[in-house]
Amino acid sequence: MKFHKGEFVSLEGKNNKTFLTYSNGYVFVGKNLTLKCLFDPKDKWMQYALKQKIKYCRIIKKEVKGENRFYVQLILEGNPYRKYELGKEEIGLDIGPSTIAIVGESKAELKEFCEEVALLDKEKRRINRKMDRQRRANNPNNFQNNGVVKKGKKEWIYSNRYIHTRSKHREMERKIKDVRKQLHGRDTNQILQRASSIQTEKLSYKAFQKLFGKSIGRKAPSMFLSILKQKMKSCGGKFREFPTYCTKLSQTCHCGIIKKKPLKERWHECECGVVAQRDLYSAFLARYVTKSNHVDIKKAKGDWVQLSIVLGECVLHLEKMKLERKLISTFGI
Ligand SMILES: [Zn+2]
Structure with a gap:
């Protein structure tokens, strides 16, 4: 799948059964596209999260170092992960x-x-x-002598x-x-x-x-x-x-x-x-x-x-x- 700049912001499924689904490290879009997810295997929060039931997923585009990257967000059921014990x-x-x-x-x-x-x-x-x-x-030509941008329509x-x-x-x-x-x-x-x-x-x-x-x-x-x-x-x-x-x-x-x-x-x-x-x-x-x-x-x-x-x-x-x-x-x- 090819995404052009500005064309694609995000994609969201209604549940984890139909068009956009996630399973075992892969995202499936429609019938023909399978995407492998990269993640940190040491991330304990991630391990916990992936054991929860998935409600639906979403794909988000972000620009990193001038390149488009795609992230999958899983919307989950269950309790939030508690990383910390409170102090006294x-x-x-x-x-x-x-x-x-x-x-x-x-x-x-x-x-x-x-x-x-x-x-x-x-x-x-x-x-x-x-x-x-x-x-x-x-x-x-788009600036006045005092450095302020000229009013009206301009070409940049x-x-x-x-x-x-x-x-x-x-x-x-x-x-x-x-x-x-x-x-x-x-x-x-x-x-x-x-x-x-x-x-x-x-x-x-x-x-x-x-x-x-x-x-x-x-x-x-x-x-x-x-x-x-x-x-x-x-x-x-x-x-x-x-x-x-x-x-x-x-x-x-x-x-x-x-x-x-x-x-x-x-x-x-x-x-x-x-x-x-x-x-x-x-x-x-x-x-x-x-x-x-x-x-x-x-x-x-x-x-x-x-x-x-x-x-x-x-x-x-x-x-x-x-x-x-x-x-x-x-x-x-
Ligand atoms: Zn005093």
């Missing part, structure tokens, strides 16, 4: 536009969101600028070089999407393995974007949270988001004092003597937010002796990484 800790999270703080009884972490994506993104923007230059060079000439750059750009977009998905998967799993429950502030995507602009799309913290939520729930763990405006975590100290701090202030330093890195401290407090959206001050106080050590260890670790120049964000360290 109550975890508090503090998610910023580019950072995440994770605090549990035994360990605190503070890291840059999807660090690896930032580098790819830089490369993508470079390719994008190249594409733009080529497009302008090929079509000088696409050189082979431009088409090559465009395909590289698409490839990069696909790669970024894949890497981000992988990183989100890895990071959410790490949290899952420690957590029996998770508490965090509800993200205000709009407020984020207002303050920090484009970096949000790249690192996609809201996507991260929705993956975490979904996994946590499918494993039977607790996941709760509380509204920011009720709790005011960034202004609260567990001694009871509430004081407004400027955003650039990276440390929580209270009159009562409590000192902690701000994101870590917010994640610590997130653990004590009650159902009525207040911080359980008494409980937080009781745990602080132990948790202040845990937070301190995290800061020591970051200081060491900073000395070894392994940090992108400084987190105020």
Whole structure:
């Protein structure tokens, strides 16, 4: 079967008995076409999935490195595969536009969101600028003197070089999407393995974007949270988001004092003597937010002796990484 570009998007069967069917590693289309499927024999999830009853299947086209690839999707009956056992800790999270703080009884972490994506993104923007230059060079008559595209109907000439750059750009977009998905998967799993429950502030995507602009799309913290939520729930763990405006975590100290701090202030330093890195401290407090959206001050106080050590260890670790120049964000360290 030959598929031409743009002609074929997807094909879906009504059940696994008629036109499009799957059986033992092969897809059968109609009476005459048999396609062999490639898959990773070590993939445990796949092994589990292939034992389930198939409702119907679907063929999807994707462009990879400028070539068309075809994927078969099986729509199954049965229960989802559980890869992970939940942990035992109550975890508090503090998610910023580019950072995440994770605090549990035994360990605190503070890291840059999807660090690896930032580098790819830089490369993508470079390719994008190249594409733009080529497009302008090929079509000088389509632009006004000030560089803005002319209005009205235009013919565009696409050189082979431009088409090559465009395909590289698409490839990069696909790669970024894949890497981000992988990183989100890895990071959410790490949290899952420690957590029996998770508490965090509800993200205000709009407020984020207002303050920090484009970096949000790249690192996609809201996507991260929705993956975490979904996994946590499918494993039977607790996941709760509380509204920011009720709790005011960034202004609260567990001694009871509430004081407004400027955003650039990276440390929580209270009159009562409590000192902690701000994101870590917010994640610590997130653990004590009650159902009525207040911080359980008494409980937080009781745990602080132990948790202040845990937070301190995290800061020591970051200081060491900073000395070894392994940090992108400084987190105020
Ligand atoms: Zn205080």
